[in-house]
Amino acid sequence: MDASAPRQPDEFFGTTIEFDDGTSYERCQSITDYRRDPGESRILYICRRTQKSGNGSDLTSQHSEQEEFVMKVKVQVPPRSASTDPKEPLPGPSETTAAELKALRLFRDSSAEGVPHYINSKCSPQGSDGPFPGGYISYTVMTKMPGQDLMAAKFWSLSDAEKEERRQAFLRVLKSIWRLGIAPYDCALRNVLWDPEQRKCSIVDFEHYHPAKDPINMHTTEEMQRWGLVQRPPPSHWAIEWGLIKEPGATY
Structure with a gap:
């Protein structure tokens, strides 16, 4: 292995993660590749609950032992050169993790459909074997949404x-979810899942969102264009001629 390559998160934490309430989850197969974000790395796993909390009062006790969840692990990493990454270890969680935890709890408390719900979370310091000793490592467990994302499902090849x-x-x-005050802006087909059995869609990844307006004012065509579900119209010739937008493929 290249010694200069960033370490994978699973190189320094165990297969079974115990949370502060005594509940533990076993991480199974990864469902994403390693990804480097500003100041942190991330990876997602399928996981299963292996032990309930000691008092039995947590929401995980409502789920069966074999039910699968999604565990998102995020780890603070050393700063890159000439970057704005934090130079010192932080207690965490990161701003994006905090935002997603807020959304997941809201979805759980409102019994929202078509979005993941909060199950459990934990944030603790890395040990001396971590990539940035003393920096945070956070775990977020959420419900697993059924189906395949529309990018993998080749949405534009469908009838x-x-x-x-x-x-x-x-x-x-x-x-x-707009009615709940959340308007995601990480808009992509990879974040939209289709369940062929229930004939329903779900939306995932709530690290980035704005306060939403009343959906009665939603411009549905523009929203679907932003998410890649509707093609954007080609630019008009006069807009190119007047320099308001660049001609497709132009490098000037």
């Missing part, structure tokens, strides 16, 4: 009727 069915299902979920 017109299939695409329209998914668009309408997506809008129902998006409007419902």
Whole structure:
């Protein structure tokens, strides 16, 4: 292995993660590759609960032993040269993790459909074997949403009727989370899942969002364009001629 390569998170934490309430989860297979974000690395796993909390009062006791969840692990890493990454170890969690925890708890408390719910979380200092000793390592456990993301499902290869069915299902979920005050702006097909059995969409990844307006004012076509569910119209010739936008492929 290249000694200069960043360490994978699972090189320094165990297979079973115990949370502060005594609940523990076994991480199973990874569902994403290692990813480096500003100041931290991340990876997602499928996990299963192996032990309930001692008092039995946590929400995880409502789920079966074999039920699968998603565990997101984020680790503070040393700063890159000439970057704005934090230079000192931080207690965490990061701003994006804190934002997602707030959204997940809101979804759980409001019994929102089509979005993941909060299950458990933990943030603690790395040990001496971590990539940034003393920096944070955070774990977020959430419900696993069914289906395949629309990018992997080759959304644009589907029939017109299939695409329209998914668009309408997506809008129902998006409007419902706008009503809760959350408007995601990490808009991509990879964050939209389709469940072929229930014929429903779900939306995942709530690290980035703005306060939402009333969905009655939503411009649905523009929203679907932002998420990649509707193609944007080609630029007009006069806009290119007047320099308001660049001609596609232009390098000037």
